[in-house]
Amino acid sequence: MTQTVNPAGALAIDAAVVERILVGFLREEVRKVGFERVVIGLSGGVDSALSAALAQRALGAENVVPVLMPYRTSSPQSEHDARAVAASLGLNLEVIDISPAIDAYFEQLPDADRGRRGNKMARERMATLYDMSSKHNALVVGTSNKTELLLGYGTIHGDMAHALNPLGDLYKTQVWALARHMQLPAEVIDKPPSADLWEGQSDEQELGFQYAVVDVLLYNLVDARCTRAELRAMGFEDAFLDEIGRRLRDSQYKRRPPLIAKLSARTIDREFRYPRDWGR
Amino acid sequence: MSATIPGTGTEPTPATVPHAAAAEMGADGGVIAVLAQIAPRLGDVPRNLERHLSVAAEAREGGAHLVVFPELSLTGYFLKDLVPDVALRQDAPELADLARASDGVDLVVGAVLETEDARFHNAALYFSGGRLVHVHRKVYLPTYGLFDEQRYFAQGDRFRVVAAPLPAARQPRPWHAGLLICEDMWHLSAPMLLARQGIDVLLCPSSSPGRGVAHGAALGTAMSYDAMTRTYAQLTTSYVLYCNRVGYEDGVNFWGGSRIVDPEGRVLVEGGDREELLWHRIDLGAIRRARLAYPLVRDERHDLVDAEIDRLRHRRLTEQ
Numbered sequence: 001m002t003q004t005v006n007p008a009g010a011l012a013i014d015a016a017v018v019e020r021i022l023v024g025f026l027r028e029e030v031r032k033v034g035f036e037r038v039v040i041g042l043s044g045g046v047d048s049a050l051s052a053a054l055a056q057r058a059l060g061a062e063n064v065v066p067v068l069m070p071y072r073t074s075s076p077q078s079e080h081d082a083r084a085v086a087a088s089l090g091l092n093l094e095v096i097d098i099s100p101a102i103d104a105y106f107e108q109l110p111d112a113d114r115g116r117r118g119n120k121m122a123r124e125r126m127a128t129l130y131d132m133s134s135k136h137n138a139l140v141v142g143t144s145n146k147t148e149l150l151l152g153y154g155t156i157h158g159d160m161a162h163a164l165n166p167l168g169d170l171y172k173t174q175v176w177a178l179a180r181h182m183q184l185p186a187e188v189i190d191k192p193p194s195a196d197l198w199e200g201q202s203d204e205q206e207l208g209f210q211y212a213v214v215d216v217l218l219y220n221l222v223d224a225r226c227t228r229a230e231l232r233a234m235g236f237e238d239a240f241l242d243e244i245g246r247r248l249r250d251s252q253y254k255r256r257p258p259l260i261a262k263l264s265a266r267t268i269d270r271e272f273r274y275p276r277d278w279g280r
Numbered sequence: 281m282s283a284t285i286p287g288t289g290t291e292p293t294p295a296t297v298p299h300a301a302a303a304e305m306g307a308d309g310g311v312i313a314v315l316a317q318i319a320p321r322l323g324d325v326p327r328n329l330e331r332h333l334s335v336a337a338e339a340r341e342g343g344a345h346l347v348v349f350p351e352l353s354l355t356g357y358f359l360k361d362l363v364p365d366v367a368l369r370q371d372a373p374e375l376a377d378l379a380r381a382s383d384g385v386d387l388v389v390g391a392v393l394e395t396e397d398a399r400f401h402n403a404a405l406y407f408s409g410g411r412l413v414h415v416h417r418k419v420y421l422p423t424y425g426l427f428d429e430q431r432y433f434a435q436g437d438r439f440r441v442v443a444a445p446l447p448a449a450r451q452p453r454p455w456h457a458g459l460l461i462c463e464d465m466w467h468l469s470a471p472m473l474l475a476r477q478g479i480d481v482l483l484c485p486s487s488s489p490g491r492g493v494a495h496g497a498a499l500g501t502a503m504s505y506d507a508m509t510r511t512y513a514q515l516t517t518s519y520v521l522y523c524n525r526v527g528y529e530d531g532v533n534f535w536g537g538s539r540i541v542d543p544e545g546r547v548l549v550e551g552g553d554r555e556e557l558l559w560h561r562i563d564l565g566a567i568r569r570a571r572l573a574y575p576l577v578r579d580e581r582h583d584l585v586d587a588e589i590d591r592l593r594h595r596r597l598t599e600q
Binding site for chain 2: 009010012013014017018020021024025028029032164272273274275276277278279280
């Protein structure tokens with residue numbers, strides 16, 4: 001279908017249609033591979049709250065295991081909000097403190113900067129979720145949205161690691177719209193987005209632009225495939241277009257499986273192409 | 281009636297035609313059609329075959345004359361390298377089973393057909409009276425966006441009408457049906473070529489992935505098929521039986537919405553997004569009435585079309 005060039009309105013979604021598709025996606029793709037339950041890292045933010053709400057509708061509250069994994073510098077507000085989300089969805093929140101594991105590791109490597117520490121935390125959470133996955137016989141559901149996936153604003157093998165992701169084709173602006181439609185707690189929807197990897201971290205400050213702006217650009221660039229001239233005519237400046245273009249290219253490796261050196265006539269994922277839902 | 285398909289665990293949907301009444305409805309020359317809006321299991325032909333046979337049995341018992349299954353209903357859609365594994369030769373025992381099941385109810389089934397020289401076709405098979413009577417090989421294989429059909433399939437090379445025998449229905453003459461598989465519908469020439477051969481009905485098996493969730497647009501793909509099915513029915517003054525699948529494959533949803541559209545472009549029955557059997561009695565008299573009101577078939581200028589196509593063909597050949 002042809003996408004219209006409509007700077008803001010193009011991001012508007014029919015939230016009821018989207019909810020129906022995503023609830024069906026979780027229900028069918030989880031059960032098809034022999035699971036009934038899912039585990040989700042709940043951070044107190046809107047993305048994980050929305051993933052949890054969709055999973056609760058798809059599989060029932062008793063089949064959703066939300067896990068809060070705070071580090072000692074995590075904002076108390078995050079835990080408060082995660083508890084509010086779990087309570088509003090009727091979920092039993094599990095809390096696993098990752099501070100001992102993280103601190104034990106960096107005792108040996110005290111020079112690590114906050115970027116390395118943040119990535120290590122994201123991967124510690126991934127490892128914890130996969131342990132919970134084994135404990136509860138549950139699939140790990142991801143919470144990465146399309147904006148952060150395209151910008152590479154996530155940790156590879158950290159928050160980007162999961163079995164399936166209902167939000168990966170929704171821009172952040174659309175996540176907010178669906179969250180409002182599904183009546184998630186207002187304080188979770190309205191607060192400034194943050195990875196909460198260090199005190200005072202804010203997505204929009206760190207990125208240097210607002211989601212409301214970059215989502216319009218990404219939609220018109222990625223979905224509608226507008227030319228540079230068309231994007232300029234919408235009011236986007238060359239410097240911003242260059243920066244986002246660079247981010248897209250530089251993060252492409254994160255969105256792909258690892259490279260395999262080709263030798264045979266039938267290399268995995270190159271000529272050897274089978275659907276994931278093979279026989280399901 | 282609209283019924284739950286056995287063994288799928290899907291919820292029953294409200295009945296539209298009571299089972300018992302269905303048999304009576306066939307007595308006056310109408311055709312009772314069933315759209316089998318199912319979710320095939322990807323790459324599992326034995327299981328899908330079993331489903332087809334049970335649906336055929338249920339349809340026959342309920343007095344139906346015709347069952348239309350979705351595109352690639354025996355195999356699932358996003359097959360990729362499974363294509364040769366699920367392909368059937370025309371003498372395959374699975375096709376013999378389906379042929380036997382068509383004794384008493386005509387069946388339109390989607391399958392991968394393999395030729396003797398190892399070409400694989402995305403095909404719709406028309407079974408009637410215990411035999412395979414017609415095969416349509418998909419002509420337009422989408423290879424763009426999320427589609428990759430030309431990597432795996434060979435193109436069909438014709439659009440031919442089948443004189444559908446419908447032996448179970450008490451009819452004065454065979455029913456003339458044209459088959460269009462999903463992407464075939466997106467090419468205006470396809471229904472035109474079928475209509476020119478004389479049709480009563482377009483049978484359209486489909487595996488259409490849902491996409492486009494813009495506000496106020498419902499599902500983008502559903503809107504496109506709504507426009508096409510109603511337009512083709514009205515312009516050919518024929519019935520359109522569109523059967524789309526449901527379910528998910530590798531995260532992609534199939535939106536259902538199977539429907540029967542009458543020769544004046546009215547939607548008579550429409551499915552949801554779950555598995556269901558959509559039953560409807562087709563009143564053949566409506567084709568005649570539509571053509572009295574809108575004599576488009578009578579007025580079609582075949583001489584003009586032929587002359588223009590000859591001219592364009594000549595130009596194409598001489599310009600090379």
